[in-house]
Amino acid sequence: MGPAAAARFRALPQDARTLLAPLVETTWRFYLAAALLGAITLWGVVAYVLQFRFGLGRTGLNQPEYWGIYIIDFVFFIGISHAGTLISAILRISKAEWRRSITRSAEFITVLVIGFGAIQPIIDLGRPDRLLNVFTNAQLRSPLLWDVISIGLYFAASTIYLYLPMLPDLAIIRDAGIKAPRFYRFLAAGYGDTPDQRARLERVIGVLAIVVIPIAVSVHTVIGWIFAMTLRPMWHSTIFGPYFVMGAIYSGIAALLIAMVVLRRVYGLHDYFRPIHFDYMGRLLLLFSLLWFYFTVAEYLTAFYGAEPAEMRTFWAKVWGPFAVPFWTMVLCCFVVPLGLMWRKATRTPRGTLVASVAVVIGMWLERFNIVVPTSVNPRFEFEAAARYFPSWVELSILAATFSGFILLYMVATKFFPIISIWEMREGREASVREVSERVAGYLPPEPAAAD
Amino acid sequence: MPRWGMVIDLDRCTGCAACEVACKSENNVATASPDQAAMGRAISWMKVMTEVHGEFPDNRLRFVPRPCMHCDNPPCVKVCPVAATYISPEGIVGQIYPRCIGCRYCANACPYTVKYFNWYEPTWPASERAHLNPDVSVRPKGVIEKCTFCHHRLQKAREDARAEGRELRESDYQPACAEVCPTQAIVFGDLDNVRHRVNELRHDPRAMRLMEDLGTAPKVYYLTPRQ
DSSP states (O other), X not given: OOHXXXXXXXXXXXXXXXXXXXXXXXXXXXXXXXXXXXXXXHHHHHHHHHHHHHOGGGSSOOSSOOOOHHHHHHHHHHHHTHHHHHHXXXXXXXXXXXXXXXXXXXXXXXXXXXXXXXXHXXXXXXXXXXXXXHHHTOOTTSHHHHHHHHHHHHHHHHHHHHHGGGHHHHHHHHHHTOSOHHHHHHHHTTOOOOHHHHHHHHHHHHHHHHHHHHHHHHHHHHHHHHHHTSOOTTTSOTTHHHHXXXXXXXXXXXXXXXXXXXXXXXXXXXXXXXXXXXXXXXXXXXXXXXHHHHHHHHHHHHHHHHOOHHHHHHHHHHHTSTTHHHHHHHHIIIIIHHHHHHTSGGGXXXXXXXXXXXXXXXXXXXXXXXXXXXXXXXXXXXXXXXXXXXXXXXXXXXXXXXXXXXXHHHHHHHTTSOSSXXXXXXXXXXXXXXXXXXXXXHHSOOOOOSOO | OOOEEEEEETTTOOOOOHHHHHHHHHTTOOOOOHHHHHTTOOOOSSEEEEEEESSTTSOXXXXXXXXXXXXXXXXXXXXXXXXXXXXXTTXXXXXXXXXOOOOOHHHHHOTTOOOEEOSSOXXXXXXXXXXXXXXXXXXXXXXXXXXXXXXXXXXXXXXHHHHTXXXXXXXXXXXXXXXXXXXXXXXXXXXXOTTSHHHHHTTSTTEEOTTGGGSOOOSEEEEOOOO
């Protein structure tokens, strides 16, 4: 940043200065973390090149364990992507005023993670070179095709839903002239923040927030259906659609909370991510831990009570057999820990929500594992010898690279875009306080006339 | 139109696995190395399953040869995103190797676990490499393969019958496993043709199909053991 730009930066109002600081100054810690994450990501790329060259034999997969880490990651990361758009859309529609500092960071999670999720089934393909067959020979009967459509739609919708509410901020950066003027002039697309433009923008955001909800719900429903449409024991279940959506939002909230804690710390955003935000998000997490428990009991009790032999083989493999450790760790991480921490206000603090959220993210990854693997190794045809699955170093490297690649991309994004919406904070200060008191007044019967 | 199917008499099966061997050499099935086989990656379109009854030393073995069931309502065909697995008008479920993208959804959807994946480029011992069957395409790495009822033999039998100006006879088209079975436990033919033995045998009181309750309507029948 040159001295002229530095002077312009200092002239900005307080909110903008705090929120744009990450765009203009970068610490050595950032470069160190980026280098480390970049190295892990590159390592994963090397692993994939080997797999591409020699074949899927480089994984630990076998017959009948056809799907492993990649499909688990596919379900998991697309689930994480439900954080943003869905939470932000629901909070916007319900006029939850505390959303203002949260929505942007949530929407960024969605847009940046969805690619890492969508690439997993491609990594899992035996013939990635024939990927375009999915379009040239599309067979709409296949749930995989439904997925291609809904994920494509979701990616498009959530990218627009991230970009449009960012326009006024991009215009602020352009006008301040603190960084890469051409880049921001292009992105701001001539937005001038006139009252007319602002009104139109808010109308479009309102429509998008509604449109994006059914799309987001459809995405994880269809992913659940990939499994549920087969006749496999413990997959062939009507609960899978809603169960996957619920789990996706659950892991998404947890990922968002982790991001909030980290952003607050590294960029000193304590005034924006306030204890009240963690309290409210913690309540959401609490609600979803209870929902998770309800759905899980419904699923397992139905299978257990019906007691079909094929279902029971998978059931016992999870509850008491070779998968008991991942199963009960999942219950601990998805239910016991978040419930224990989130039901008390005293632990709905940044630190408490961080612990609960890390547990939920681990637990939800394990849940995807517990869905994919135990059913795979217990085929319906009972003559088949019991199979085993040990992920190879190639699979584990790609798993690590997916996590590091996403975090790296998110970090880099915070260097180019304000991770908290500047204009929405300003709007909150200038207009919403008054609007909310007027709205509350509107809920009440008119004030009685002065005592007569 | 014929509806090709198979009846396997479990009373006659001795578990010799000649069907497995004949299938592998007829269909150019790759040879898995011992460590790959130990990982569960050996390919066997026809597989003799073994069930052990009783406690030692009073054991009894039961053998169940398991080819593809060639379901009339195949779950694998429905889920394929690129229509690489299909059912022919005569009921044979096949795989288009050059189109398959290797997602393995069909393999997961099959309740009988009959679909195999090429984890690596297929390999053969040098002595076998020279004797591959020219009528059957060799699969590349990364695609699914499966039992086809040796449908290349049907093509050849049809051409022969047409050249000789006659109808296709039951004996003209037999898959390798049925042809080689020393006890004639495997009988193959047109399930709907009253002159074919399979038609008679599938109405036998001992006849049953695997997991009939799933509604997949397999075209492979088993005659259950008498005792």
